[in-house]
Structures are given as C-alpha cells and as structure tokens.
Amino acid sequence: MNQHAARLDPVSIPFIDLAAQRRRLGRSIDEAIARVLAHCQFILGPEVRALETKLAEFCGARHVVTCASGTDALILVLMAQGIGPGDAVICPSFTFTATAEVIALVGATPVFADVEEKSFNLDPASLQRACAAAREAGLRPKAVIPVDLFGQPADYDRIMPIADAESLFVLDDAAQAFGATYKNRRLGVLAPATATSFFPAKPLGCYGDGGAVITDDEELAQVIRSLRVHGEGRGKYDCVRIGLNGRMDTIQAAVLLEKLKLFPEELLARERIARRYSARLADVATVPRLAPGSTSVWAQYTIRVAPGRRDGLADALKACGIPTAVHYPIPLHRQEPYQRFPVAAGGAPVSERLADEVISLPMHAYLDAATQDRIIDAVWGALAI
Ligand SMILES: Cc1ncc(COP(=O)(O)O)c(C=O)c1O
CATH class of the missing domain: 3.90.1150.10 (Aspartate Aminotransferase, domain 1)
Incomplete structure (x- = not known):
C-alpha cells in the first residue's frame, strides 16, 4: 500500500462496532442459531419463551412479551389499552419518530410536550401543559409516553403524580434504555407498561428487528400475547380481538439469549x-x-x-x-x-x-x-x- 496515501486517509472507525461484539460472541451465536435450524420451530419456538423468562428476571418484572420490533411493542400496548380516535397521547417532541407514529397509527392524536435541558427527557411541567392543550383541542388525554432518551430514564417520580392526577396511562418508551436503572429499579417496573427495542444498534440488539413489552399486569400481558398473534383466543382460528402479526422470530430470541449473558x-x-x-x-x-x-x-x-x-x-x-x-x-x-x-x-x-x-x-x-x-x-x- 502507498504509505503516503495511508497517512492522508485515516482509517475509519465504526459508529457502533457490531463486528467486535460478534467476534467475541461468534461461535455461541452460530450454535444457538444452528439449534433453531435443527428444531425448525421458527415461530414462537422454545427460545422465545426462554428469552421472555430471562428478560423478566433481568428487570425484576412479572411478564415480558416479546414482539417483532420496538414500534410493535408500543402499538401493542396502545391497542391493548383501547386507545383510539378522540384520545390524546402526550409524548416528548425530542425523540425518534416511532414514539409519536404509533399514537397516530392507532387513530389517536399525539400531543407534544417539551423536554428538560439537563436530561433531554420529558419535562413534567410541559406534560401538564400538554394535557391542557389536548383538552382545549377537544381531546381526551388518555396516556403519556415518556421516553428514556439515549439510555437515561425519564424522571418517573415527577411524572407519575401528574399522570395519576390526570388519569393517564403511562407507557414507558424504553427502546433506547433496556437495562437502565432509576433509583435502584430497572426500567420495566417503573410504569404499568414498558416497551423496548432490540434493533441491532441498541445496547441489547438482535440480528434483525425485535422488541418486547414488559409489565407486572397479568391481564395486560395476556391481551398483548393475543394481539401479537392476530387477536387469537383459545386456538389459532379462534379470533377474539383485532390484532396483528407482531411476533419475534425464534432465531432472534436465540441470538438475544446468548447476548444477554454478556x-x-x-x-x-x-x-x-x-x-x-x-x-x-x-x-x-x-x-x-x-x-x-x-x-x-x-x-x-x-x-x-x-x-x-x-x-x-x-x-x-x-x-x-x-x-x-x-x-x-x-x-x-x-x-x-x-x-x-x-x-x-x-x-x-x-x-x-x-x-x-x-x-x-x-x-x-x-x-x-x-x-x-x-x-x-x-x-x-x-x-x-
Ligand atoms: C425512542 C424510540 N422509540 C421507538 C423505537 C422503535 O424501535 P424499533 O426500531 O425496534 O421499531 C426506537 C428505535 O430506534 C426509538 O429510538
């Protein structure tokens, strides 16, 4: 190689080095994927349930329902809560599009609140003002989606009392923050429902799309399990609600089980x-x-x-x-x-x-x-x- 050119053209470094992690994990992931290829239960195979148990243990939560993406995790909770037209859902303006997109997708109206200068997370005072703005627009404030931006939890001790006073359901968008703690508790137990993402670039990422809903609420978990499989009831062809295809692939669960160890x-x-x-x-x-x-x-x-x-x-x-x-x-x-x-x-x-x-x-x-x-x-x- 031309030495002069090498000096002028510095070696580029990756923004997120997934290959470095892959080198460390390589064989264990290959073997985990090979096990799925051998048993062929590609949809809701045993790794999916095993992962849900491990994730719940990790967060100290009672239920984890995995799904196809962080976006689906948010939608599944909004659907389970019956949020729709005429309802307002408050979310911060400084976040990734998916936070607001899911509100519009279920037919509700996103109402934007500001964030705090120090944490970049939802400003409780602005949340209060957003509820007023929703009512002035003729909407029913039904829920709030605080985001744990860049990996840091929102300030739940200040958000929860406002949510209680306004009768808002709290859905934590922890897509960027799975594993973070707030006052010694892991995200997943700070709100009645938490959604997270396992997109490859996330701190805990799979090798495709993936997500999960974390909750202590047994009934909510059951409804979400049904919603993620087309609203199924007792059996595959018993339909009890309008749902979607929102399952996590077994191969992604197998990848995450290995990555969770590290x-x-x-x-x-x-x-x-x-x-x-x-x-x-x-x-x-x-x-x-x-x-x-x-x-x-x-x-x-x-x-x-x-x-x-x-x-x-x-x-x-x-x-x-x-x-x-x-x-x-x-x-x-x-x-x-x-x-x-x-x-x-x-x-x-x-x-x-x-x-x-x-x-x-x-x-x-x-x-x-x-x-x-x-x-x-x-x-x-x-x-x-
Ligand atoms: C704050 C936030 N919410 C939701 C999502 C959606 O997650 P996914 O890409 O897994 O659908 C993301 C993804 O980057 C995100 O950053």
Missing part, C-alpha cells in the same frame, strides 16, 4: 467509556448529565456544542475517519407529518435548541482506549479554537 458486563464497559468521555470532554463541550439515582445504558453518547459549531465539528471528525450522528436534527412537532398536532402551551423551545446543538459520538462496549483518545483529541482539535 449484557451486564457490556453495560459496565459502556459506563466506563461514557465516564472517560465526560471527564475529558467536559472542558470543551456540554457533556451528558445523569440525574442522581439514575444509570444510563448509553445507547448514545451525545454532547452539546455552541450553536453554529456542530457542522464544523462533524466535518472535522469525518476528515479524521470518525463518524458522528445527529439524534435528532428536527423535533417531531416541526416534522411535516406532525405539524398539525397540538403542542403544549409555551411550545417546545428546549427540543428546538437541542435539535440545533446535539451531536453523538461513537459509543459501544468495545470502544478501546486508544480509539477513544483519537475521538477525544479530534473533538478538542475542532472545538478548542
């Missing part, structure tokens, strides 16, 4: 890497702030930079072979399909500021110190001017 160790690695980033970047950017009593699974490590500096930083890092991502460049209430829905009084100014200032750096459990130093040096090089 997950606690990977969470510690993520925590160590996030602390190292924060210690070294705090003087040059606004680093993530964890609320006391919370842990994050660091689905993203997202910093804030001064308005107008983000594109320059992304370009400088790209030139060094370092990918970045913007989660999320446009708050949902400003996205074209969602502009017609109500927003809490006062709007969502924090969501708008964050959309202009946040940038996520490479983050995964296998990010070694030398690579991380390269990223940190590049950020300093771009921002300390």
Whole structure:
C-alpha cells in the first residue's frame, strides 16, 4: 500500500462496532442459531419463551412479551389499552419518530410536550401543559409516553403524580434504555407498561428487528400475547380481538439469549467509556448529565456544542475517519407529518435548541482506549479554537 496515501486517509472507525461484539460472541451465536435450524420451530419456538423468562428476571418484572420490533411493542400496548380516535397521547417532541407514529397509527392524536435541558427527557411541567392543550383541542388525554432518551430514564417520580392526577396511562418508551436503572429499579417496573427495542444498534440488539413489552399486569400481558398473534383466543382460528402479526422470530430470541449473558458486563464497559468521555470532554463541550439515582445504558453518547459549531465539528471528525450522528436534527412537532398536532402551551423551545446543538459520538462496549483518545483529541482539535 502507498504509505503516503495511508497517512492522508485515516482509517475509519465504526459508529457502533457490531463486528467486535460478534467476534467475541461468534461461535455461541452460530450454535444457538444452528439449534433453531435443527428444531425448525421458527415461530414462537422454545427460545422465545426462554428469552421472555430471562428478560423478566433481568428487570425484576412479572411478564415480558416479546414482539417483532420496538414500534410493535408500543402499538401493542396502545391497542391493548383501547386507545383510539378522540384520545390524546402526550409524548416528548425530542425523540425518534416511532414514539409519536404509533399514537397516530392507532387513530389517536399525539400531543407534544417539551423536554428538560439537563436530561433531554420529558419535562413534567410541559406534560401538564400538554394535557391542557389536548383538552382545549377537544381531546381526551388518555396516556403519556415518556421516553428514556439515549439510555437515561425519564424522571418517573415527577411524572407519575401528574399522570395519576390526570388519569393517564403511562407507557414507558424504553427502546433506547433496556437495562437502565432509576433509583435502584430497572426500567420495566417503573410504569404499568414498558416497551423496548432490540434493533441491532441498541445496547441489547438482535440480528434483525425485535422488541418486547414488559409489565407486572397479568391481564395486560395476556391481551398483548393475543394481539401479537392476530387477536387469537383459545386456538389459532379462534379470533377474539383485532390484532396483528407482531411476533419475534425464534432465531432472534436465540441470538438475544446468548447476548444477554454478556449484557451486564457490556453495560459496565459502556459506563466506563461514557465516564472517560465526560471527564475529558467536559472542558470543551456540554457533556451528558445523569440525574442522581439514575444509570444510563448509553445507547448514545451525545454532547452539546455552541450553536453554529456542530457542522464544523462533524466535518472535522469525518476528515479524521470518525463518524458522528445527529439524534435528532428536527423535533417531531416541526416534522411535516406532525405539524398539525397540538403542542403544549409555551411550545417546545428546549427540543428546538437541542435539535440545533446535539451531536453523538461513537459509543459501544468495545470502544478501546486508544480509539477513544483519537475521538477525544479530534473533538478538542475542532472545538478548542
Ligand atoms: C425512542 C424510540 N422509540 C421507538 C423505537 C422503535 O424501535 P424499533 O426500531 O425496534 O421499531 C426506537 C428505535 O430506534 C426509538 O429510538
């Protein structure tokens, strides 16, 4: 290879290194998949139930119902709650589209609330204002979907009393935060229902799409089990409600069972890497702030930079072979399909500021110190001017 070219063209690093994890897990996953190929129970095979039991143990919850994706997990809960036309469901504007999309898909109306400056999570005061906005629009506020953004739990001690006072069902969108804790309790038991995602890039990801609903409510779990198989009743051709095809493939369950064994160790690695980033970047950017009593699974490590500096930083890092991502460049209430829905009084100014200032750096459990130093040096090089 031409040495000169190699120097000018730095080796690119991955944003999330799934191959590094695969190298560590490789054979065990291959063997787990081979077992499914041997027994041929591709739909709701034994690995699915085994995974549900392990996930429930992990969260300290009574029931886990796996499903085809995090999006389906959210929809299944809204369907089970009978939420539909005329109902308002409040959610933060600063989140991934799926949080609001599912509300519209069941025929209800998303009502957007703002997030807090420190945590990027739902602002309880704005939640209260969003309920008022829903009523003014002639809607019945029925539920709230707090999101545990980037892996950090929302502030449930402040959200729950408002939800109780407003008679809102709370559906935790923990798509990015499976494994995180809030005051020593794992997500999954903080709300009556929690939805999560096992999309490959998530801290616990499978090799395709996957998701789960976590709940202590036996009846809700049963309804969701029925809904995920076309609303089946006692038998396959006994239909008791309108459902969908929302099952997790057995092969994905087999993958997750293997990955779950390493997950606690990977969470510690993520925590160590996030602390190292924060210690070294705090003087040059606004680093993530964890609320006391919370842990994050660091689905993203997202910093804030001064308005107008983000594109320059992304370009400088790209030139060094370092990918970045913007989660999320446009708050949902400003996205074209969602502009017609109500927003809490006062709007969502924090969501708008964050959309202009946040940038996520490479983050995964296998990010070694030398690579991380390269990223940190590049950020300093771009921002300390
Ligand atoms: C906050 C949030 N909610 C829901 C989802 C949907 O999950 P899935 O991609 O598994 O459908 C995602 C996925 O990225 C997400 O980040």
